Amino acid sequence: MGLGRQFEAEFIRLFRDRFAGLFQYLARLTGDVDTASDLAQDAFIQLYQRGDLPNDLGPWLVTVAHNRWRDQQRSQQRRLRLLDAHPGSVPAPTAGDGADVMVEAAERRARVQAVLERLPEREKQLLLLHHSGYSYREIALILPIAETSVGTLLRRAGAAFRQAYEDSHGTPD
Amino acid sequence: MAHLIDSELLAAEHGELTPGATAQVRSHLERCGLCSERFERLRGEQRDIGGLLDVLTFPVPSVSLDTIRRRARRPRRLVRAAAAIGTLVALASAAAAMPRSPVRAWLARIWAVAPEAAPATPRVADPISPTAGIAVSASAGVTIELLHGQEGGLIQVILADRPDVTARAVGGDVGYRVGRERIVMDNRTPAKQYEIELPRRIPEATVRVGGRVLWRLSDGREPFGNDTVRISLSLQRGRVP
Numbered sequence: 001m002g003l004g005r006q007f008e009a010e011f012i013r014l015f016r017d018r019f020a021g022l023f024q025y026l027a028r029l030t031g032d033v034d035t036a037s038d039l040a041q042d043a044f045i046q047l048y049q050r051g052d053l054p055n056d057l058g059p060w061l062v063t064v065a066h067n068r069w070r071d072q073q074r075s076q077q078r079r080l081r082l083l084d085a086h087p088g089s090v091p092a093p094t095a096g097d098g099a100d101v102m103v104e105a106a107e108r109r110a111r112v113q114a115v116l117e118r119l120p121e122r123e124k125q126l127l128l129l130h131h132s133g134y135s136y137r138e139i140a141l142i143l144p145i146a147e148t149s150v151g152t153l154l155r156r157a158g159a160a161f162r163q164a165y166e167d168s169h170g171t172p173d
Numbered sequence: 174m175a176h177l178i179d180s181e182l183l184a185a186e187h188g189e190l191t192p193g194a195t196a197q198v199r200s201h202l203e204r205c206g207l208c209s210e211r212f213e214r215l216r217g218e219q220r221d222i223g224g225l226l227d228v229l230t231f232p233v234p235s236v237s238l239d240t241i242r243r244r245a246r247r248p249r250r251l252v253r254a255a256a257a258i259g260t261l262v263a264l265a266s267a268a269a270a271m272p273r274s275p276v277r278a279w280l281a282r283i284w285a286v287a288p289e290a291a292p293a294t295p296r297v298a299d300p301i302s303p304t305a306g307i308a309v310s311a312s313a314g315v316t317i318e319l320l321h322g323q324e325g326g327l328i329q330v331i332l333a334d335r336p337d338v339t340a341r342a343v344g345g346d347v348g349y350r351v352g353r354e355r356i357v358m359d360n361r362t363p364a365k366q367y368e369i370e371l372p373r374r375i376p377e378a379t380v381r382v383g384g385r386v387l388w389r390l391s392d393g394r395e396p397f398g399n400d401t402v403r404i405s406l407s408l409q410r411g412r413v414p
Binding site for chain 1: 179181183184187189218221222223224226228229230231232233234236238240242244245385386
């Protein structure tokens, strides 16, 4: 079965445009860069195997990755690993940062990730999807919820996140 | 004058309203001090939330398109093979179900002699010595998996001029299982050291420990200093050059 040239060209373009964004969202969601990389690759592999483009590509890719992530969690009984529980999984800061800055950045990441983990899964996904640039319509397709509810739920999730952060660490800088 | 609700203000801030609705909100905010104040507070909250989440920005891994294509093609071959086997089984079953079919007798005969004629190849090889190992042929790529995470120990990965992949545990009581492009090591009783030899030209190799990827070699190859990489299991995620 040969894949059309048009699809191939489109796939290359989409991979270049969207892989990084999908990976960032998944890294925030899972708190683990290796898992995020695997999930993002799996989503693109499934797209390639499909051989044509779905109508809503962004939501389609995220939904595939969500399903894989759920399967992984189920089958391996793994818990979400917080970055602060495994300091080794915090990505290395860029060269040139001072040691204090590196430690502070890692601690800050761990703090934010830990607060996110305390939110219900859907609120966490809602916040992270929006922060990763997905529109209300796309978020509604992914979660799935009514598009008219996205604003209200987002407001609630943002308030819960901010409150949880303040309870643990005080007002954000 | 009816005030705007939070979700309307938020949608305006997020650019989710139609141009007409945005103009209406803007016009209302110019006239209504209360809503204008709430809008500013909401924007401040959004900035705070965005600032916190911005902290979670990660370096994007380098993944080549070829890797995606190659991995995408593999399962299709498996599906085709499974479909072919399924068709054969279905045909054999249909033939056996026919009245006075000789197929039933053939199947019974095969069933009766099969265990003697073709003893099953043991899938799990118990190590015959503390340094016993296992080898598989894997030209497209390989995953070596240690089923259980362990606190200490070392995995040594060596690039070698040989056609097959070998894996062995030094010490411990480790069981082995092989699959298609896969070696699974049951390290419930862990070894202190594991040695993996990879063909120099292998395009892709992954080492997983306790369900997580510990190390990966792909087309965008990590440099092999002197053809050997040592991975400390106490670091769990360490990539030691």
